[in-house]
Amino acid sequence: MKENHEKTGYSAFILSLLGFLTLGLTVAPALACALISKRQSLAAGKPTDGFATSAVVISLFLMGLIMTALIGGAAIWAGADFGFEVLTMEVLQALMLATITMAVVCAVLMLARTKNQHEDERIRLRKLAGRGGGSSAGPSRRWHRRRVTATAPGRY
Numbered sequence: 229m230k231e232n233h234e235k236t237g238y239s240a241f242i243l244s245l246l247g248f249l250t251l252g253l254t255v256a257p258a259l260a261c262a263l264i265s266k267r268q269s270l271a272a273g274k275p276t277d278g279f280a281t282s283a284v285v286i287s288l289f290l291m292g293l294i295m296t297a298l299i300g301g302a303a304i305w306a307g308a309d310f311g312f313e314v315l316t317m318e319v320l321q322a323l324m325l326a327t328i329t330m331a332v333v334c335a336v337l338m339l340a341r342t343k344n345q346h347e348d349e350r351i352r353l354r355k356l357a358g359r360g361g362g363s364s365a366g367p368s369r370r371w372h373r374r375r376v377t378a379t380a381p382g383r384y
Contacts, residue, residue: 233280236280237277239261240258241262241279243255246258258286259287262283262284281342285338289328292330296323296326
């Protein structure tokens with residue numbers, strides 16, 4: 229399973245990069261492969277692949293870029309037909325900035341979600357091992373030492 233999700237994540241990354249050359253034709257398969265890879269890695273209990281995460285970010289960025297170009301191009305074309313300009317270059321630049329911002333926000337949210345999932349899994353495994361549910365064993369051991377030294381010597 230490990231090799232399978234790594235290969236799928238790598239192919240998703242390659243497909244997302246090819247999206248720049250193919251003008252977005254490989255974006256949908258790249259996004260599908262990346263999501264499949266992330267699901268397989270979570271099912272296998274392995275950390276998610278960086279290639280899959282970067283493929284999702286690149287694919288979402290390209291989809292936003294294509295949508296901006298389509299909407300902006302259609303508005304300019306419609307404006308040219310009727311003799312007036314609907315979108316100016318400043319508006320198109322603002323749409324591009326919004327697209328880039330959306331891709332960055334998606335990347336940050338995905339990384340935060342992945343980190344929280346790993347932390348939850350680590351806490352669950354510590355509880356199963358009988359080591360407590362805290363984020364580290366340090367504070368509980370210190371508390372135990374203080375409690376032991378506060379009692380009579382030899383009694384625990």
